[in-house]
Amino acid sequence: MKIRKDGWVVAAGLMALSAASLAAPPTAAMLSNACAGCHGTLGASAGPSMPSLAGQSKVSIVESMNGFKSGARPSTIMGRLAKGYSDAEIDAMGEFFSKQKPVMPVQTLDPAKIAKGQAIHEKSCARCHVEDGKEPKDNSPIVASQWLKYLQVQMDDYASGKRKMLDNKAEKMKPLSRDDLDAVAHFYSSIK
Amino acid sequence: MTLDRRNFLKMLGAGAGAGALHGCAGTAPMVSASGGEIMPKSGRRVVVVGGGYGGTIAAKYVRMLDASIEVVLIERNRQFVSCPFSNLVVGGIRQMSDLTIGYDKLASNHGIKMVYGDVTAIDAAAKTVALAAGTLKYDRLILSPGIDFRFEELAGYDPATTPDVMPHAWKAGPQTELLRKQLLDMKDGSSVVITVPLAPYRCPPGPYERVNMIAMYLKQHKPKSKIIMLDANPDITSKAGLFRKGWAKHYDGMITYKGANKVTAVAVKNRSVLVEGVDEVRGDVINVIPPQRAGNVAVKAGLVGEDKKWCPVNATTFESTLAKDIHVIGDACVAGAMPKSGYSANSEAKICATNVVALMNGRDTVEMSGINTCYSFITGKEAVSVAGVYKVANGSIVAVPNSGGVSPDLSELEAIYAESWLKNILTEMST
Missing domain, CATH: 1.10.760.10 (Cytochrome c-like domain)
Incomplete structure (x- = not known):
């Protein structure tokens, strides 16, 4: 303990408190x-x-x-x-x-669906989901190496109309069946 | 900082707490420690006590943030069984193995030193932790001891034998399996009694999810049976509207809910509990969830506040306001608006680790930003959630205004997300 000029007694234990009161905003x-x-x-x-x-x-x-x-x-x-x-x-x-390092999920995928999905991707999706979905373009997300289940839920949301699409996406996606969308999800999930 | 009267009083409190701790440690347990120092300390060291939702994450993130700090994690058991999802084991739709993790990968991936044993005493002045095998020195100590029970508030309850007859199943493990077995063994047409203590207790929605899971099992296998819930709280403490909706939709007529019915005594031989010591309620299976407090190690170390139950902490660092260099996270601490949940403990552990590393390196601490997410199953296929984002305001942890809240309705998608919640959080703890 030490005594300050103004008469207050300050304990060493207060260091933690005073440091905390100087906390920076969340990083x-x-x-x-x-x-x-x-x-x-x-x-x-x-x-x-x-x-x-x-x-x-x-x-x-x-x-x-x-x-x-x-x-x-x-x-x-x-x-x-x-x-x-x-x-x-x-x-x-x-x-x-x-900035974090991507990690490929370990999951079981259907090779037939991957092949089918690849064909659909090249025809309908590749213009925005470039490099097999590995690279972002404008505001298109990276869809490669993602969890299949996550992509399937997103496809469901698009197909059901729950999730809205831009016109250029809708134009490509509307003609695709649920099976087509599932195949595309398999394809992107398979990309390393 | 300017030291105002309030902080000055706090500081005096801190001094008294540390003194009490020293006194506590000076009695029997330290003397009984057989060995000397277990692992002589050379560099800087953080000791973490408790390898659950909080402790594993605190140990891991200290190492991730500063690999030059040695981290020792002390845990009683070789394996950890998750409380979240243990109600699904009671309901028969999950196995214990789905909820069980070990520490080997966590330790090897991050260079965490595991010590298996019970902490018998903490000496805040000497900065040592004592186990039966000897003592460990620390620079900073992080306690994540979870809960223990206030059995003494239940007349007729023998902590050694009553849980074998009336399981609490509020620490996952053999108690979970016992409650499951009692449900399997009971006859159709029996009654199940579940008692809920006054909040705060571990996992606010947990008792009500348990009712769902038991009702789900009974509906399918013993449909003439009934569930009576005796809740000491005036009403369902979390997700009330959603639970009521689920009960009406799936378990109509099976559940009798009684709020403001505080169980104060048990009669093991009669297989009954007593509400306010008077009204006797019989059950063929009785699940008594006793009132709770911070884990014994924190209580013994003098870290609980005036309520004698929970540990007050600084809202930025989770350092005890009663003892220097000792941090308390998880169910045991008072974390303002953050509920006593597994996810809160995970979030608090990272906040604490960040600021422990900052303090040990002489850097400014960082204000907390925390999250809670918590799912409850209504059936095997439908779940509901509550979520919150937390920040510090005027020295207290508060929910960020206009954020968080509960699901709008029962949801199959949320049951799917809940599965991944468990997978992710247990993976975070064990790798």
């Missing part, structure tokens, strides 16, 4: 690590219906979060969570996950 890592319970450590998901965020494009993450927040993109839990973050925080999280 990108602080914000993003909280997501990892569901999306995996550093965004590498181990759960088939939860997308991996590691290595996803920043633009796509930010757009998804904003869509969840506004309700433009349908969700169960994500809308409620996205509403908890400011634009700057969402930007920081997008940046954080985009």
Whole structure:
């Protein structure tokens, strides 16, 4: 203990308290690590219906979060969570996950569906989902190496009309059957 | 910082707490420690006590954030069984193996040193933790001890024998299996009694999900049976509207819910419980969930607050407000608006690890940002969720306004997401 000039007694134990009171605003890592319970450590998901965020494009993450927040993109839990973050925080999280190393999920895929999906991809999807879905283009997300179940849920949301599409996407996607969409999901999941 | 009167009083409290701790450690347990130092400390070291939802993550993230800090994780058991999803084992739609993880991969992937044993004492002044085998020195200690029970508030309850007859199943493991076995063994037309303690307790929606899972099993296999829920709280404490909707939709007429019915005594021989010591309620299977407090190790170390139940902590660092260099996370701590859930513990562990590493490196701490997500099954195929985002405001953890909340309805998609929730969170803890 020491006695300050103004007469207050200060204990060494207060160092922790005073340091805490000088805390910096949440960093990108602080914000993003909280997501990892569901999306995996550093965004590498181990759960088939939860997308991996590691290595996803920043633009796509930010757009998804904003869509969840506004309700433009349908969700169960994500809308409620996205509403908890400011634009700057969402930007920081997008940046954080985009810089993490992508991890290929271990999953069983159907080779026949992969082949069928590849043909559909080349005909209908490749213009925006470039490099077999490995590269982002504009605001198109990286869809390669993703969990099949996650992609299937997204396809369902598009097919049912729950998730809205831009006109150019709708034009390509509307003619495709549910089986076609499932095949495309198999194809993207298979890309290393 | 300017030291105002309130902080000054807090500081005095901190001093008193540390003194009490030292006194506590100076008594029997330290003396009984057979060996000397188990693992002599050379560099900087964090010791984590408790390998559950909080402790595994705290150990892992300290190592991820600063590999020059040695981390020792002390855990009683060789395997961890998750409480989340254990109600599904009770209902018969999951196996214990689905919920069980070990520590080997976590330890080897991150260079965490495992010590299996019971902590018998903590000396906050000497900065040591004592086990039967000897003592361990630390620079900072992170406690994630979970809960223990306030059995003393239930007259007639013998902690050694009553759980064998009236399982709590509120720590997953043999108790979960016992409750399952009792349901399998009971005759159709029997009654199941479930008692809920006053909040706060571990996992607010857990008792109501348990009713769902038991009702699901009974509906299929013993449809003449009844469930009576005696809740000490005035109403269902979490997701109330959704649980009511699920009961009406799937289990109509099977469940009798009684709020403001606090069980204060048990009569093991009569197979009954007593509401407010008076009204006797009989059951063929009785699941008494006792009132709770922070895990014994935290209580013994003098880290619980004036309520004598839970550990007050700094909202940024999760450092105990009663003892320096000791942090408390998970169900045992008072984390403001964050509920006592597995996901909260996971989130708190990362916040704590981040700031423990900052403090040990002389850097500024970082304000917390936390999440809770929690799923409850209504049937095997439908689930509901509650979610929240948390930040610090005026020194307390609060929910970010206009965010979070519960599902709009029962959802099959949420049951699918719940599966991946478990897969991800257990993988995060075990790899």
